[in-house]
Amino acid sequence: VIGVIIGLDSLQRYNLRADMDRGALLLQKARSSAINNIGDGIVETKHGVYFDNIGNKFVLFRGNDYSSRVTNFDINIDKSPNAIVTLNPTSPLEIVFDPLSGKARDVEVTITDGVRTIKINVNEEGLIDW
Numbered sequence: 676v677i678g679v680i681i682g683l684d685s686l687q688r689y690n691l692r693a694d695m696d697r698g699a700l701l702l703q704k705a706r707s708s709a710i711n712n713i714g715d716g717i718v719e720t721k722h723g724v725y726f727d728n729i730g731n732k733f734v735l736f737r738g739n740d741y742s743s744r745v746t747n748f749d750i751n752i753d754k755s756p757n758a759i760v761t762l763n764p765t766s767p768l769e770i771v772f773d774p775l776s777g778k779a780r781d782v783e784v785t786i787t788d789g790v791r792t793i794k795i796n797v798n799e800e801g802l803i804d805w
Contacts, residue, residue, distance in 0.1 A: 687788055690755040695786050695793040697752050698724070698760070699805045701735045702770060706779070706801050708737070709772035723771035726760040726784070741769045757788045770797055777801035 705722040714720030714737060725734040725741040733752045738744030754760075762768055763783045772779045777800075784795040795805040 687757070688791065691758060691786065691788045691791050691793060694754045694758045695795065695805060697754065698726070698733055698784060698786060699795050699803060701733050701750075701752060702784075702795065702797065702803045705735055705770070706772045706777045706803065709774050710777040710801075712774050713737075714774075719774035721771050721774055723769050725769040726762070728759055728768070731756045736769075740771060741767065755788070758786050759789075761785045761787075772801055 701724045705724050708722040709720070712719055713722070720737055721739050722735070722737055723741065723744075725736060727734060731754050733754055734741070735750040735752070736744040736746075737748040760768065761784075762770075763785065764780075770779050770782055770784070779797050779799065779801050781799045782797050784797070786793050786795070793805070795803065797803050
């Protein structure tokens, strides 16, 4: 019984850490794409990450914000259904990086499974720290 409990705790810890890694890597990809102006090459293009708690996914998107994005370029990455993502400031549940500079709003991303909490910080210069 003790082995099962320890195994479940280890699995939950692994899942939370994996969600944090996926979220941080997508943020880095969005920032890199914005800095390198990945898009049609004519118009400067913003890139961002949307944290979807209802659909249990992270969405890497191209556009000024998630609601007006170009859906053909979305990359959806699943997250654990037990993980809840919150942002401070709370709204919206997305981080968008400016083209060429990679700047973003200053935000703290919190990922929790109800027991453990992990944070990713993005500063206004676009630095991602986790």
